[in-house]
Amino acid sequence: MPSITRDEVAHLAQLARLDLADDALDHHAAQLQVIVNSVATVAEVAAEDVPPMNHPVPLVNVFRDDVVGPSLSVAASLGSAPAVEDERFRVPRILDEE
Amino acid sequence: MTGHSADLTRRSAAELAALVASGDVSAVEIVGAHLDRITEVDGDVHAFLHVDTDGALASARAVDVARASGQDLGVLAGVPLALKDVMTMAGVPTTCGSRILEGWRPAYDSTVTRRLKDAGVVVLGKTNMDEFAMGSSTEHSAYGPTHNPWDLERIPGGSGGGSAAAVAAHEAPMAIGTDTGGSIRQPAAVTGTVGVKPTYGGVSRYGLVALASSLDQAGPCARSVLDAALLHSVIAGHDPLDSTSIDAPVPDVVAAAGRQDISGMRIGVVRELTGEGYQAGVQQRFDEAVTTLVGLGADVVDVSCPHFPYALAAYYLILPSEASSNLAKFDGMRFGLRVGDDGNASVEQVMSMTRATGFGDEVVRRIMLGTYALSAGYYDAFYGQAQKVRTLIARDFEAAFGVCDVLVSPTAPTTAFRLGEKLDDPLAMYLNDIATIPANLAGTPAMSIPIGLAPEDGLPVGLQIMAPAMADDRLYNVGAALEAALLAQWGAPLLDGAPALGGAAA
Numbered sequence: 001m002p003s004i005t006r007d008e009v010a011h012l013a014q015l016a017r018l019d020l021a022d023d024a025l026d027h028h029a030a031q032l033q034v035i036v037n038s039v040a041t042v043a044e045v046a047a048e049d050v051p052p053m054n055h056p057v058p059l060v061n062v063f064r065d066d067v068v069g070p071s072l073s074v075a076a077s078l079g080s081a082p083a084v085e086d087e088r089f090r091v092p093r094i095l096d097e098e
Numbered sequence: 099m100t101g102h103s104a105d106l107t108r109r110s111a112a113e114l115a116a117l118v119a120s121g122d123v124s125a126v127e128i129v130g131a132h133l134d135r136i137t138e139v140d141g142d143v144h145a146f147l148h149v150d151t152d153g154a155l156a157s158a159r160a161v162d163v164a165r166a167s168g169q170d171l172g173v174l175a176g177v178p179l180a181l182k183d184v185m186t187m188a189g190v191p192t193t194c195g196s197r198i199l200e201g202w203r204p205a206y207d208s209t210v211t212r213r214l215k216d217a218g219v220v221v222l223g224k225t226n227m228d229e230f231a232m233g234s235s236t237e238h239s240a241y242g243p244t245h246n247p248w249d250l251e252r253i254p255g256g257s258g259g260g261s262a263a264a265v266a267a268h269e270a271p272m273a274i275g276t277d278t279g280g281s282i283r284q285p286a287a288v289t290g291t292v293g294v295k296p297t298y299g300g301v302s303r304y305g306l307v308a309l310a311s312s313l314d315q316a317g318p319c320a321r322s323v324l325d326a327a328l329l330h331s332v333i334a335g336h337d338p339l340d341s342t343s344i345d346a347p348v349p350d351v352v353a354a355a356g357r358q359d360i361s362g363m364r365i366g367v368v369r370e371l372t373g374e375g376y377q378a379g380v381q382q383r384f385d386e387a388v389t390t391l392v393g394l395g396a397d398v399v400d401v402s403c404p405h406f407p408y409a410l411a412a413y414y415l416i417l418p419s420e421a422s423s424n425l426a427k428f429d430g431m432r433f434g435l436r437v438g439d440d441g442n443a444s445v446e447q448v449m450s451m452t453r454a455t456g457f458g459d460e461v462v463r464r465i466m467l468g469t470y471a472l473s474a475g476y477y478d479a480f481y482g483q484a485q486k487v488r489t490l491i492a493r494d495f496e497a498a499f500g501v502c503d504v505l506v507s508p509t510a511p512t513t514a515f516r517l518g519e520k521l522d523d524p525l526a527m528y529l530n531d532i533a534t535i536p537a538n539l540a541g542t543p544a545m546s547i548p549i550g551l552a553p554e555d556g557l558p559v560g561l562q563i564m565a566p567a568m569a570d571d572r573l574y575n576v577g578a579a580l581e582a583a584l585l586a587q588w589g590a591p592l593l594d595g596a597p598a599l600g601g602a603a604a
Contacts, residue, residue, distance in 0.1 A: 017446065041411045
């Protein structure tokens with residue numbers, strides 16, 4: 001059974017873009033361990049030759065005719081944005097300082 | 099009775115539609131009666147996150163005008179409905195029970211909303227739910243829990259506890275729910291109402307905020323099998339906007355709900371979904387209902403689905419994996435909450451602060467679990483193995499449907515538990531969905547109908563009916579037959595025995 005360290009939880013939080021406080025990391029490390037121990041029972045099933053199922057219906061590409069249809073206006077698209085500038089989404093800086 | 103208003107909230111959707119169609123009662127009057135009922139009882143129940151009073155009355159007036167001008171009305175025109183807050187509706191808030199979407203007013207209708215509007219159904223408002231549909235009690239809503247109308251100290255089930263409670267409390271005759279692991283059926287069971295998860299792909303997911311895309315399915319909540327069938331027929335059908343939507347005729351669920359005959363039908367009792375772990379009164383009412391089915395002429399047999407005991411584990415790997423990916427879009431850039439944008443913080447820091455602030459505990463837990471299950475080194479052992487178990491569960495269903503027309507089980511292992519009882523024990527909470535999850539993994543349809551009250555606590559018990567993909571009509575056939583037989587035994591609908599709410603007895 002893999003054990004989940006606090007450092008590992010901190011790494012997961014960073015991957016998932018979750019800025020968690022120290023006590024939250026401790027809390028989640030303990031709970032994740034309990035849940036992972038429980039779901040690890042899937043390993044008990046002998047399924048070597050079984051194909052994986054990722055979806056209940058066969059997935060196919062769906063196409064439509066290449067014609068212009070209605071779409072959201074700029075105002076509607078930006079209507080719920082947390083910050084707007086010059087008819088665009090305004091976002092924080094995307095590069096680190098150095 | 100307190101008068102005409104109270105009377106209207108006790109009517110079925112089918113009856114209300116007939117009253118509107120005949121002109122005996124206006125849609126405005128019907129909608130007004132339900133808005134009054136919400137004002138009266140929703141302070142206690144908290145089924146709604148948003149009530150769209152003006153929009154609902156305007157829609158009702160439009161139905162009345164259409165009728166007056168002689169236009170053809172839909173089968174549910176003028177009938178009020180409660181919409182789960184995971185389904186978009188243009189101009190009306192959609193929060194998914196989360197702070198991260200607080201105040202978001204989508205610019206578009208989901209396909210389900212569009213179909214409801216086209217049919218003249220009147221949306222009263224948006225119902226409470228566990229945050230992003232993660233939970234079995236609505237206690238994970240950022241806006242506070244919904245209370246079970248049978249006992250306000252108890253959970254109404256989840257994630258669609260708001261939709262089920264609204265229907266059970268006579269705030270709406272019908273509601274829309276979504277079911278990823280039981281979120282329509284388990285709330286139906288613990289509130290004494292009817293809930294149906296259609297075949298995966300039967301109802302469009304366009305505009306349904308995704309939890310786990312390969313499992314999510316919207317469906318009807320109602321107080322009777324016929325009402326659920328009418329709503330099912332309105333929302334189901336092929337949609338080019340959803341690539342997983344099934345391009346085939348919708349099974350005739352309304353006709354099936356009118357068919358009471360189940361003689362000769364082969365009904366399988368799933369061995370793995372009874373006995374140990376099921377509350378005594380739940381098991382007792384289930385056994386009695388099976389005896390009733392035998393009395394109706396069904397051929398009841400014992401069936402084994404050997405991989406069902408692994409469904410819960412497979413589900414809690416597949417669901418978090420899909421959810422952690424689906425919820426990546428909540429990054430505070432284009433809509434919803436943004437935290438810490440002080441002009442210095444980077445986009446990564448702002449995203450991380452926004453998500454940690456905007457997501458509740460259970461959402462964080464499942465995102466972390468999904469991130470873990472998909473990470474290098476664990477992928478094969480966890481996500482990959484869970485997908486193989488999923489295949490074996492689908493094969494169990496195939497084998498069972500080779501010898502049975504439908505399968506039955508208790509819907510949930512217990513009746514409604516007390517608010518707070520399982521909140522800090524995720525595994526205990528997850529066990530509520532043990533009987534409902536297999537149908538989501540296989541994509542097959544299933545229904546919960548009320549079968550009585552558990553003797554030990556006087557709370558509702560549900561029976562689950564499961565059918566093969568695209569045989570949704572069988573659910574309604576069996577459900578309607580059992581419902582009619584039980585109604586004859588009881589002499590009155592189960593919900594008539596629920597305590598009065600809001601001080602004013604109806």
